[in-house]
Amino acid sequence: MKLILLGPPGAGKGTQAVRLAEKHRIPQLSTGEMLRAAADAGTPVGIKAKALMDAGALVPDDIVVGIVADRIEEPDAKNGFILDGFPRTTAQAVALDEMLAQKGMRLDAVIEFVVDESILLSRIEKRVAETIAAGGKVRPDDNAESFKTRLQAYRTQTAPLSDYYRKSGDLRPIDAMKPIDAVSREIDELLAAVSA
Incomplete structure (x- = not known):
């Protein structure tokens, strides 16, 4: 199962990716997490990526593309993967x-999380509050200003992917405003319909 989860920040892609990864025993490949891991490791690419991500860019x-190409070659991705945050x-x-075709692979579906953008900022604020309450670490880009920058970047750069897919x-829209279990x-x- 090779999937892309598409939708604006705060739409619930990360939550659903975790569930899909567990159910189908495939890795969730969050480019954000891969880039943050590189940043935490202090690699040259990671340092450059961290400055951009902290600014919401x-x-x-x-x-x-290089990170994703390498990652899908790892053994845990042999039965598929979920791309979360890529392509943008x-x-x-x-x-x-092109990369997948060279590897003899093809996507099974692109799931588009359709949401009411006016509610997304409150979702981000709730996520931050819950993370803090649980004693977790809040991402540097989980704040109102970075969120607005990320949402604008999504609208101008990523939203056109809907037409492409x-x-x-490959595009399969879902109503991501429903409760998590319903989504x-x-x-x-x-x-199930795609696999049939």
Whole structure:
């Protein structure tokens, strides 16, 4: 099962990716997490990526595509993977399709999380409050200003992916405003239909 989760920040992609990864025993490949791991490790790419991410900016395509290409070769991804946060642009989608084709792979579905953007900021604020209450570490980009920057970047750069994947026949929209369990059920039904 090779999936892309598409939608604006705060839409619930990360939550659903964890559930899908457990259910299908495939890794959730969050480019954000891969880049943060590189930043934490202090690699040259990681240091450059950290400065961009902290400012709410996007990391250059060549860095992200290279990280993804290497990661899907690892043994835990042999039965598939979930891409969360990649591709972010049509150029990345084209590069991903080309890379997958070179590896003899193809996406099974692109799940688009359709949300009411006016509610997303309150979702982010709730996530921050819950993380703090649980004693967790809040991501540096989980604040109102970075969120607004990320949402604007999503609108201008990532939203056009809907058309790209609609044309390829891979786009599967879901109502991500439903409760978490209802969204999970809708995704399960969608994937059952795709696999049939």
